[in-house]
Amino acid sequence: MSTPFExxxxxxxxxxxxxxxxxxxxxxxxxxxxxxxxxxxxxxWARTPFLPLTAAAVVAVVAALLLxxxxxxxxxxxxxxxxxxxDEGDLGGAGGxxxxxxxxxxxxxxxxxxxxx
Amino acid sequence: xxxxxLLMSPDDDSAGALAAAGSASAQQAQRAAMERFxxxxxxxxxxxxxxxxxxxxxxxxxxxxxxxxxxxRYADRPAAEWRPLFFRILVNxxxxxRRRRTVRGRWLAWWTQxxxxxxxxxxxxxxxxxxxxxxxxxxxxGEGALRAVAAAVEALPPRQQQxxxxxxxxxxxxxxxxxxMGCSEGSVKTHYFRALQxxxxxxxxxxx
Numbered sequence: 001m002s003t004p005f006e007x008x009x010x011x012x013x014x015x016x017x018x019x020x021x022x023x024x025x026x027x028x029x030x031x032x033x034x035x036x037x038x039x040x041x042x043x044x045w046a047r048t049p050f051l052p053l054t055a056a057a058v059v060a061v062v063a064a065l066l067l068x069x070x071x072x073x074x075x076x077x078x079x080x081x082x083x084x085x086x087d088e089g090d091l092g093g094a095g096g097x098x099x100x101x102x103x104x105x106x107x108x109x110x111x112x113x114x115x116x117x
Numbered sequence: 118x119x120x121x122x123l124l125m126s127p128d129d130d131s132a133g134a135l136a137a138a139g140s141a142s143a144q145q146a147q148r149a150a151m152e153r154f155x156x157x158x159x160x161x162x163x164x165x166x167x168x169x170x171x172x173x174x175x176x177x178x179x180x181x182x183x184x185x186x187x188x189x190r191y192a193d194r195p196a197a198e199w200r201p202l203f204f205r206i207l208v209n210x211x212x213x214x215r216r217r218r219t220v221r222g223r224w225l226a227w228w229t230q231x232x233x234x235x236x237x238x239x240x241x242x243x244x245x246x247x248x249x250x251x252x253x254x255x256x257x258x259g260e261g262a263l264r265a266v267a268a269a270v271e272a273l274p275p276r277q278q279q280x281x282x283x284x285x286x287x288x289x290x291x292x293x294x295x296x297x298m299g300c301s302e303g304s305v306k307t308h309y310f311r312a313l314q315x316x317x318x319x320x321x322x323x324x325x
Contacts, residue, residue: 013286
């Protein structure tokens with residue numbers, strides 16, 4: 001609720017503001033046009049809402065796919081691999097002489113057999 | 118042919134054209150709304166800056182800077198927020214200009230004191246302050262009550278002057294005035310009440 005004094009001062013000051021001289025009004029007009037020229041049209045992407053959140057989510061998903069261990073991406077067979085029982089005697093004896101150990105005696109016998117017709 | 122062209126169906130093309138046309142019309146509407154707002158507010162903003170700075174060119178600079186900043190940074194805000202934002206910017210510009218003047222005045226005073234012994238006629242810093250007697254507002258006021266009111270408003274302390282101009286002349290409510298002045302609503306009420314008291318005293322008892 002304005003008092004008469006407030007109303008009167010408001011009217012006086014507003015009328016003074018509306019009656020500015022031509023030079024000042026021209027300068028204000030130029031200033032306004034200069035400011036309006038700064039209203040640049042925004043790009044289509046800039047108008048997209050939540051664009052930063054979308055971009056961050058995409059980056060997170062791609063990073064997660066790249067950084068996960070590669071074993072996780074191998075196709076897994078549905079049937080378990082067969083378990084084969086291996087006897088230790090097939091691979092090596094009690095004395096440490098296995099199938100894959102070299103036996104000098106065997107090589108010597110083989111050499112003699114090749115030499116005799 | 119670009120990938121986007123290959124991927125875009127005729128329906129997408131028409132939808133994109135419609136969207137582009139819609140955005141163009143929206144931009145035109147925004148520009149028109151901003152122009153209306155600035156045209157409506159610029160004269161009172163200049164008056165506000167002139168009363169605060171007491172210098173015509175500085176007042177014009179402050180108004181232009183406030184317009185530019187509003188268009189650059191806050192044009193996307195709802196139009197209802199433009200007025201308090203614009204006056205917040207303007208009030209800050211006026212305060213910055215006052216601070217610069219204060220610093221300049223101190224330097225000038227120091228320089229004058231330092232050279233007083235050498236110079237026969239030292240420079241008076243007050244000579245550099247603008248003459249307010251022939252400012253447009255005063256000339257417009259002419260003789261009488263408006264002249265007295267304008268002089269009284271000019272003589273108010275800065276915060277009281279801002280509260281009075283924003284609340285009474287610009288018509289902002291207390292919350293918007295607090296936003297524009299960067300203070301609490303209680304401070305706005307205090308400044309406004311003191312401004313009214315000072316104006317009544319300055320203008321006289323016979324004022325309306």
